[in-house]
Amino acid sequence: MKYLLKKVLGESGFDFLAIRFRFLRNLLALFKNFFMDMCLYFKHSNVFSSDSFEKIEARIILNYHGIEKGFVHDKIRPRFAIKRVKNLISDLQAIDERYQHNSQTTIAQKVLIDYYEYHKKNNIAIGDYFSEEIYNIFKSRCVLKEKAFVEKNEAEYFSDVNKTFDLFSNSRKSIRSFTNERISEDVIKEVVDLASNAPSVCNRQPARVYFINNKVLVNKVLDLQGGLTGFQNEINQIFVVTVDRNYFYTIGERNQFYIDGGIYLMNLMYALHFKKIGCCPANWGKTVDVDKEAQKILNLKKSEKIICVLAVGYVSGNIKYTLSKRRPLNEILRVLE
Template sequence: MAIGKKAIIAVVGQDRFLRMAFVKNLALNFYADYVLFKKHSTVFKVDNIKKIEAKIILDYHGLEKGMLFEQMKPAFAKERILRLHKYLNLEEVIRHAAQNSQLRVAYQVICKYYELHQQLQVDITSFYTEEQYKKYQKILGEASSPNFNGVIEYNREKFYGSNKSEFEVFAHSRKSIRDFTGEKIPKDVIDRAIELALTAPSVCNRQASNVYLIEDKEKIDRVLEVQGGFKGYGKNVSQLLILTNDRNFYYTIGERNQLYVDGGIFLMNLLYSLHYYEIANCPANWGKEVTAERKLSQFVTIPESQKIICIIPIGVSREKFRVTLSERRPLNEVLKTL
């Protein structure tokens, strides 16, 4: 026989009954999140063109980052090249390449990789042959260009020259910079940048974002080691920001993921603010499991209620530096009318 709601309340009390109902509802919602992530992410299977595209972007962007170094490491990212061969030779990918900006640029980047090694007279035929290169050139067709480059070269004056321009020009001028001098940004300049970022909107104006500044080099190196995606660039990082968002400010189960929304909005505002004040920066992905957060907590004190949103190395850019092309999607790949 089913036990009625009134009977349960009579035994456990109204407050405890409501807490039990909230726990059940929270578990059901997190389970729904789990089901959708398991079904649609690339963690468990790569079974459609969007998932293949995601894999391709991850690897071609890795090639772009490797091309940033003035002294490019010969035959770097061999594993990425082999994975790209696997995906870029799929008939489904070849069919979509002409209409998909990210697939097209992947072919362009892998071709540039081959050309750079030819210029360096480095033999990479054990994992990338001339025949493969020519096939990719053929797939590109008219999109193939000898002038294509996976990186963009700047000098500091040119890079920050649009900072006082209208917003459209300013927004297009922002890029992630990984090449720092090692000099520290004055604290008052950092303060102004973060104060400007505080204009970011948040749900019901709750303003749950927090920013932590680290200037201890040993601690910075340990943070970047846990983050894992800044290898080769960490030597001259003398300052680092950690952006968090506080779970204490969310009061409904429907807001269980709102910290990522508000944190992301604040992050973009912060990146614009840093760029405006000519603070070189690179948002480093913090898509980490709980084990990484526990490891970080051993030497960085952040309240348990706060979720790390992003790690941001900051500093003074070198006089001349390179940034990745990071080709953006055209409007027709993003905007849909319902």
């Protein structure tokens, strides 16, 4: 068949047809793969249904972490996160009726216990949305002693920076409150240079880092991100991590830029921690419309995808961060013989 087509079309005509065929084949394959991605996300994400333990657990984590963050403000607002508290109680009751509790539902109950006891200690009434009866149920079965937030001074927080990796890694936490001291450009260069040893597919190194030192521009980006509203006044500098789609070849690599970008982001956070700089990664799970707006603000190439916004700054004095209890090994690891 190839021989006959070359005879009929000529060498150049055959090459032209082959290029067109490969283009069409790849276009159809790309559509098929993105369509399957969409179907799987439609079926299994929390966007359209909440019909499994994992989906209920995901909401529980989202809500208890939101309450944890309320505790790390210097001034805790009375009756904060009412909607999250109501949702959390409802979802925990659903777990009671249908499933067994695990590490995350257990810590969620502890966060609610801390929430109730904080308000009771300060004589703030919350009985209209969190009853004493529900508190007593949670309290009766709670075995955890940790609080929903941790407090340390600067020396304590950075005490494991130069120790073994297990201590170093476990000591890094998301910090949301910073001093007014600016990180110098020289230090930023050291941090990014250190982070650049992150691995990437075929060593393509597609990650790019934008350091924003202008408070007006910082606020525009944070307004779009939307997750650091309560801490925005204390955030004067941010990183925006992007990945350039130009570096990916196959249909199978359509999501590889998220992987390479995530690996680079973690390395960047470790580099900041090593330099005794606080940071907090802010989720960039945005629609294409928000992406386009951010591209205009930051003058990004159309091929670049934002992976994360990273609030950064020096910390001092009393440092507060969320407990963010991690899963035990048996909820994560599966060994296949």
